[in-house]
Amino acid sequence: MIDIQNITVQFGDRKVLNDIEIQFNQGEMIGLVAPNGTGKSTLMNVIMNYLTPTSGKVGFRDGLVYSSKTNEVKIHQFVSMMPDQSDLYNHLSGRDHLKMFAMMWGSDNKLIDETIEVLNMGHYVNKKTGTYSLGMRQRLCFAMQIVANTEIMMMDEVMNGLDPNNVEIISRLLMKKKAEGKLIIIASHLLDNLEKYADRIFLFNEGKLVDANEIIDGFSHAKIKTIRVKNLDEYIKRDLQQSYPSIEQQTLMNDMTLLHLPHSEASLLSEMTTFLVEKDVTDFNFGKVTLNDLYAIYYHEVI
Structure with a gap:
């Protein structure tokens, strides 16, 4: 559990985070969506105590807060953040990195081989990371977080640079960890994937967290x-x-027009299909507003 209590982060006159108060619970996958520079990474850094907020505090289980170095050590035993590719040691193998993380967090060494197999890393994991491609390095960083096996896992752009097959493999593993009761927080620009798996999705506006359900009921x-x-x-x-x-009309930056219907009765759907076809419009589909649509509506830009 993470209890964010009135967190504000201010740099000069600018409030990157503005009095945020929210709770995230075990067994949830939380999605954070916003353009760069709007607070996603700042919030994660505050949760990890890499950045001290201007005001407010972050609470965890057993009433733990970052009030001392001793408490920070206790918190970081069950809270982790996925390492960045720049954190890798080029002269060490991928397996060396996984062993190091398993030892640091005291997790079961069996997780190492299990994770290597699930992520299809066996053909390169024993090579030095200096020889890895960007995609291989990204998979290793994710594997290190999985091997740490903490109760709370935070990931910033975990799918960055991965092909669709690896995105799906990682997504399935994340769902497995969520089912185990992990709290997973993901900041991502891969919106289709995030919409598919996240329990709650938040956007950022003027330093505030805004639930996607508040934007589109x-x-x-x-x-x-x-x-x-x-x-x-x-x-x-x-x-x-x-x-x-x-019928409300809304045209997005990518020339996609959304027609918001007052209801979804079959008669209206049929009537609208006839109307569009008679106008020689064939490139349309029925559905719900997607997260990509929501992003374009809210930020007036497309990814």
């Missing part, structure tokens, strides 16, 4: 109430507005 459990149309002509938008004034 019921976002996490949305029904089919949106039609997504690519490159919709302006005259069709006008005809649509005249014929269906209750």
